Amino acid sequence: xxxxxxxxxxxQTLTAVYxxxxxxxxxxxxxxxxxxxxxxKVSIPPFLFEAILYAPIDDTNSTAKIGNGNIFFTLYKKEPxxxxxxxxANADKExxxxxxxxxxxxxxxxxxxxxxxKKITKQEHKKYALEATxxxxxxxxxxxxxxxxxxxxxxxxxxxxxxxxQKDADKYKSIQKRGELHQEIEPLKERKKEKINKTRxxxxxxxxxxxxxxKGHSSCSMFSQNxxxxxxxxxRSAATIKVNFTPRVFPTxxxxxxxxxxxxxxxxxxxxxxxxxxxxxxxxDLKEEEKNPDWLKDKGNKMFAMGNYLGAVNAYNLAVRxxxxxxLLYLNRxxxxxxxxxxxxxxxDSSKALELLIPPVPDNxxxxxxxxxxxxxxxxxxxxxxxxxxxxxxxxxxxPKNKNVEKDAEKIRHxxxxxxxxx
Amino acid sequence: xxxxxxxxxxxxxxxxxxxYTVFDCKWVPRSARLLCLGSAARGTGIVQLYExxxxxxxxxxxxxxPKPIKCGTFGATSLQQRYLATGDFDGNLNIWNLEAPEIPxxxxxxxxxxxxxxxxxxxxxxxxxxxxxxxGSRDGTVKVWDPRQKDTPVANMEPxxxxxxxxxxxxxxxxxxNHEERVVCAxxxxxxxxxxxxxxxxxxxxxxxxxxxxSVEFDRKDINMNKLVATSLEGKFxxxxxxxxxxxxxxxxxxxxxxxxxxxxxxHLPQNRDVFMTSGGSGSLxxxxxxxxxxRSKKDSExxxxxxxxxxxxxxxxxxxTQPISxxxxxxxxxxxxxxxxxxxxxxxxxxxxxxxx
Numbered sequence: 001x002x003x004x005x006x007x008x009x010x011x012q013t014l015t016a017v018y019x020x021x022x023x024x025x026x027x028x029x030x031x032x033x034x035x036x037x038x039x040x041k042v043s044i045p046p047f048l049f050e051a052i053l054y055a056p057i058d059d060t061n062s063t064a065k066i067g068n069g070n071i072f073f074t075l076y077k078k079e080p081x082x083x084x085x086x087x088x089a090n091a092d093k094e095x096x097x098x099x100x101x102x103x104x105x106x107x108x109x110x111x112x113x114x115x116x117x118k119k120i121t122k123q124e125h126k127k128y129a130l131e132a133t134x135x136x137x138x139x140x141x142x143x144x145x146x147x148x149x150x151x152x153x154x155x156x157x158x159x160x161x162x163x164x165x166q167k168d169a170d171k172y173k174s175i176q177k178r179g180e181l182h183q184e185i186e187p188l189k190e191r192k193k194e195k196i197n198k199t200r201x202x203x204x205x206x207x208x209x210x211x212x213x214x215k216g217h218s219s220c221s222m223f224s225q226n227x228x229x230x231x232x233x234x235x236r237s238a239a240t241i242k243v244n245f246t247p248r249v250f251p252t253x254x255x256x257x258x259x260x261x262x263x264x265x266x267x268x269x270x271x272x273x274x275x276x277x278x279x280x281x282x283x284x285d286l287k288e289e290e291k292n293p294d295w296l297k298d299k300g301n302k303m304f305a306m307g308n309y310l311g312a313v314n315a316y317n318l319a320v321r322x323x324x325x326x327x328l329l330y331l332n333r334x335x336x337x338x339x340x341x342x343x344x345x346x347x348x349d350s351s352k353a354l355e356l357l358i359p360p361v362p363d364n365x366x367x368x369x370x371x372x373x374x375x376x377x378x379x380x381x382x383x384x385x386x387x388x389x390x391x392x393x394x395x396x397x398x399x400p401k402n403k404n405v406e407k408d409a410e411k412i413r414h415x416x417x418x419x420x421x422x423x
Numbered sequence: 424x425x426x427x428x429x430x431x432x433x434x435x436x437x438x439x440x441x442x443y444t445v446f447d448c449k450w451v452p453r454s455a456r457l458l459c460l461g462s463a464a465r466g467t468g469i470v471q472l473y474e475x476x477x478x479x480x481x482x483x484x485x486x487x488x489p490k491p492i493k494c495g496t497f498g499a500t501s502l503q504q505r506y507l508a509t510g511d512f513d514g515n516l517n518i519w520n521l522e523a524p525e526i527p528x529x530x531x532x533x534x535x536x537x538x539x540x541x542x543x544x545x546x547x548x549x550x551x552x553x554x555x556x557x558x559g560s561r562d563g564t565v566k567v568w569d570p571r572q573k574d575t576p577v578a579n580m581e582p583x584x585x586x587x588x589x590x591x592x593x594x595x596x597x598x599x600x601n602h603e604e605r606v607v608c609a610x611x612x613x614x615x616x617x618x619x620x621x622x623x624x625x626x627x628x629x630x631x632x633x634x635x636x637x638s639v640e641f642d643r644k645d646i647n648m649n650k651l652v653a654t655s656l657e658g659k660f661x662x663x664x665x666x667x668x669x670x671x672x673x674x675x676x677x678x679x680x681x682x683x684x685x686x687x688x689x690x691h692l693p694q695n696r697d698v699f700m701t702s703g704g705s706g707s708l709x710x711x712x713x714x715x716x717x718x719r720s721k722k723d724s725e726x727x728x729x730x731x732x733x734x735x736x737x738x739x740x741x742x743x744x745t746q747p748i749s750x751x752x753x754x755x756x757x758x759x760x761x762x763x764x765x766x767x768x769x770x771x772x773x774x775x776x777x778x779x780x781x
Contacts, residue, residue, distance in 0.1 A: 148432075151434060156436060156478060156774075159436070159455070159475065159757065162455070162757050163475060166453065166756070170453075170454070232553055233603075235572040236553065236567075236578065238575055240579045241578065241580045241581075241624055241626060242581065243581060245563075245589045245615055246614065246615050253613065253635030253656060254612065254634055254635050256657055
């Protein structure tokens, strides 16, 4: 049970009520005071003071002063009128309760509104701040732009000036040239007339030197040019220097970042060529050349070209038995199998070829494209169109410029869309 | 690099869209005119002469030739004549008088395949000695020509009999400080850099920089060779100190990885030989400054002289295009003015400011 504080004193004017509430040593903070429009409560456990005011007050402007063991309220009346008493008499419990709840609700609403208002003002402040910074940045940017523009204009003006100087210099030079020509022709003519009179030559000499001094700033003229030509050394006697290059297998330019890959590929190729796996017993009765995988590959190519696909396959088979690391054997055998409609074998061989064509370097580009295309074709003929399309797209990725591959890829896409629609 | 107030800035002055692929662009010496060389879609060669006028490039003349043109130089011509030497896709070296371009002043089918790079020395009032042109071709040979001698080169650097050839991608003259001395530096697609001495007609030095060499240039052609910059694939470039050659180790060098893509060109500023610009496959330009070390040479354990490489610092970089900038040329007359051509069929005139303050 709280201890009710009843020793309060109050006085009033027309517009305000002054209430003094001693709290007897208990520490009061603003949190202990709750004030509504018509309801006032001070709760400092265990003390409690509650009052239903006679008439509504303006609780936003009313104040409470805490100090000296006393809370001094200044309550501004909503309606200027003299109150009969501080609190409402005959306040029954229900009314009290009702009023209390109202007051609480009202207080809640007020705080809500206050927070809303605060939020809005905060946002507006933020916006303002943002706009202000933007303006400042804009001004800065503009200043830099202006500086740049000024610089540009200054530089352009200088350029024009310089250009005009050049023009004038050129004009001056061309006038000079004409003048010189004229002046040179004169003495020459006279020379001819007088059949090389020696006394004339020193005159010409001085004449020409006088010309030199009238030259102005440009040091070049036809005259000095002639002189220079006489002073130029004769063309060099022709010679050849033999040059050796740092060896490089690939025809492409050297790039540091690709060196590792290229090395790997070269290694693989070198190894492949060296391997000879063989069942010597079976192969004893073969001729020397028939034991050479390259020779067998050529034989196979020729038979393919003539249409003898089975023969070609045989040749490639033997070659593979001798050396199973040459990707081109598998590649070509795949082509044969395609022609023979051994589609699964074609797929197998193309896959094996692709395995051997790692790492991918520009050197084995063509081979890789062919392998993808052959495998793609085999898939399509088996009606596995999505796999086929994958291979065609891989081929396009390596060589996007190949028109045939593009066309075929388009066809397959249409086929796939067709089957999807119908199913 | 951030735009600090004292750093050189690369200001884009003019941009011109072209209707053909431009492979090379060059300033016409002693003028505000520039040339663009390239290949039209119909497979012919184009030479266009522009003049800088206000803020635009005005087309003065367009010349069409039967074969696409890959490279050109004014290096071996006199200042009056200003004849242009070009190399085309067919291996022909031609020298043109731009006033009368119908018939070339000099013409020779120098190579069996495209001439990738050309350089000239002995002209323009710079340096001494005979005017000579060097061409490097896909057929693996590097040939030096004298415009006064028809049909045969005065020097031919070709592969040994039976050796498989490598593409020569770039050539440059150097060390032409008197009548006799001259060197040619050539870069190849397998990373080889070879230095040929024309006075003794021998190979003076070679090295391999592990990536195809896109561009080589000496900081000056007409002085005792000082520095050589070689750029390559994979975004690297090397600066060699050419003053001291060690008997086995060759020339000291430093290498820098500027970016991820190929560095197509390097060009030294004609007015300051320690500043150079590199152009990249990502459409960017980087401006560099070389700092010499405290001592340019030192003795090694056996007492032979060996060079010491300095350091290089990035002054500025800018990205102008999404396509590689394949050609670059500084104006010899106005400091900081340069032109660059990119594979987006655009030629741009740029001005680099504050170069005086470096």
